[in-house]
Amino acid sequence: DNPDFHQKIIPISSELTQPGLAISPEDVQTLTSCINIVFHCAATIRFDEPLKHALQLNVMATQQLLSLAQQMQQLQAFIHISTAYANCNRRHIDEVIYPLPVEPKKLIDSLEWMDDSMVRDITPHLIGDRPNTYTYTKALAECVVQQESGRLNMAIIRPSIVGASWQEPFPGWIDNFNGPSGVFIAAGKGILRTMRASNDAVADLIPVDVVINLTLAAGWYTAVHRPKSALVYNCTTGGINPFHWGEIEHHVMSTFKRNPLEQAFRRPNANITSSYLIYQYWILVSHKFPALLYDLFLRLSGQKPQMMRIFNRLHKAIGLLEYFSSQDWEWNSDNINMLMNQLSAEDRRTFNFDVRQLNWPEYIENYCIGTKKYVLNEDMSDIPAARQHLRKLRNIRYTFNTVLLVFIWRVFIARSQMARNIWYFVVSLCYKFLSYFRASSTLTQ
Ligand SMILES: CCCCCCCCCCCCCCCC(=O)SCCNC(=O)CCNC(=O)[C@H](O)C(C)(C)COP(=O)(O)OP(=O)(O)OC[C@H]1O[C@@H](n2cnc3c(N)ncnc32)[C@H](O)[C@@H]1OP(=O)(O)O
C-alpha cells in the first residue's frame, strides 16, 4: 500500500543495559526536539531471566526512558506496555497500579553490590507468589511509571498472552516461538503429546493486531484528553469473549491433522491434563520412551542422538508456561469499554479492538497455519506430502503396536498356564462362533 513507507521511519539504535540507553547525542537531540508520543515496549520477556538482568532491562531502562521523555519538548503522551500477568498473584485484577512491598529504587541499589549467586538465592523471596522474574519486574516497572505520572501524561497497556494476528497485516501472521506459538508447533510436529493445563481454564489469548490497535487508540486518547492520572488498560479477552484451553487443544489438533507440518516426528495427538500423575505417566510413555528409541536408532545408524536433548528443553519450556495455562484470572476492562466509546465509528473500524467479534475456531485455525507459513517457512503446496508422511507414521504405529502386543502375549503364554488356558478358551469361542455363523447362514440360503 505504501511503497515508500520506510521514508517515514527513522531507526534509533539503543541498548537498554547501557547508561543513557546508549543513544547517541545526535539521536537524543532528534528525540527531544520532535517526539510527540513514546510507545515503550522494549523488554526482556524471558521467564528464566536472572533477576539482576531483568531489573536492568525492564525497570532501570524504563526509568531511563522516562527521564529522557521528560526532556522531550513536544511530548504529548507516554504509553508503557506492561503485561496482564504483572499482578498474577491476584485472582481479580482491576485497572489500577498495585503497590509492591519494596521500593524499586531501593531494590536496585541493594542488588548493585550483590554477586550473581547471592541474587539467585534471594530471588524466590523477592518475587514471592509470582512465578518468575518477568512478571515481578514488569510489576516493578508499573510502579516506576506511576512515580512519574505527576510529571508526564501517561497510560499503561496490559496485554495478556499475545498471539498471531486476527486481521492485520493478514490473518494468522506470527514471527516467533513465544507463548503458545512454540507449544502449538511442538504439538503439530507430534513432539509434544502432553502438557499440564486445565481444560476449563480460560485461555486469555489476545491477537497482536488487537494489542497494537488498542495501544494506538490509547496514545490518541492520552494525548488529546489528558486524563488526570495514568490510565491502565487491561487488554484481555477472557471477560469479554472467553475460550478455554480444552477448546484450544481441540482446534489446534484438528487444524494440524488437516494441514500437517512437514516431517512430523509423530502424528499430532496432544492432550492436556491437570493431573500431575497422568502428566508424568504420559511424559514417560509418550515423550521419553519414543525419544530413547529414536536416539537409539540414530546411534545405531551412526548419527548423533538429539531427541532426548530436544525433549529436555521442551519440558523446561512447558514447565515455565504451565502456571499460566492451569488457572484463570478475572481482569476488569472498564477503561477498554470507555476508550471504545470515545472513538468515532470510522476509527472503531480502523483501530478495531472489539474482541466480541472474534471467532475463536477460525482464529486458532489461522494461527496454526500462520506458524506453519511464517515461523517455519513451510509451503502450503507441500501439504499432500505432509499428509502422506502422517499416513506412513500411522502405519508404523499400527505395526509397532501389533508387534508389541504379540510379543507381550507370547511371553505370557510361554510363562503362565492360566494365560494359555485363557488363550485356548478365546480361540475356541471364536471358532464356535464362526461355525455357528456359517451354519446359520447356510440354513437361511
Ligand atoms: C495443544 C496444546 C494446547 C495448550 C497450550 C498451552 C499453552 C500455554 C501458553 C501459556 C503462555 C503464557 C504466556 C504468559 C504471557 C506473557 O506475559 S508473555 C511473555 C511470553 N514470554 C515467553 O513466551 C517467553 C518464554 N520463553 C522463555 O522464557 C525461554 O525461551 C525458555 C522457554 C526458558 C527457553 O529458553 P532456552 O532453552 O534458553 O531457549 P531460547 O534461547 O529461548 O531458544 C533457543 C532456540 O529455540 C527456539 N525456541 C524457543 N522456544 C521454543 C519453542 N517453544 N519451540 C520451538 N523452538 C523454540 C528459539 O527460537 C531459539 O532458536 P534459535 O534462535 O537458537 O534459532
Ligand SMILES: NC(=O)C1=CN([C@@H]2O[C@H](COP(=O)(O)OP(=O)(O)OC[C@H]3O[C@@H](n4cnc5c(N)ncnc54)[C@H](OP(=O)(O)O)[C@@H]3O)[C@@H](O)[C@H]2O)C=CC1
Ligand atoms: N509476547 C507476549 O505474549 C506479551 C508481551 N508483552 C509485552 O510486550 C512488549 C513487547 O513484547 P514482545 O514483542 O512479545 O517481545 P520481543 O522480545 O519480541 O520484543 C522485545 C523488544 O525489546 C527489545 N530489546 C530487548 N532487549 C533489549 C536491549 N538490551 N536493548 C535494546 N532493546 C532491547 C527488542 O529489540 P531487538 O528486536 O533488537 O532484540 C525487541 O524489540 C514487552 O514489553 C512485553 O513485556 C506483554 C504481554 C504479553
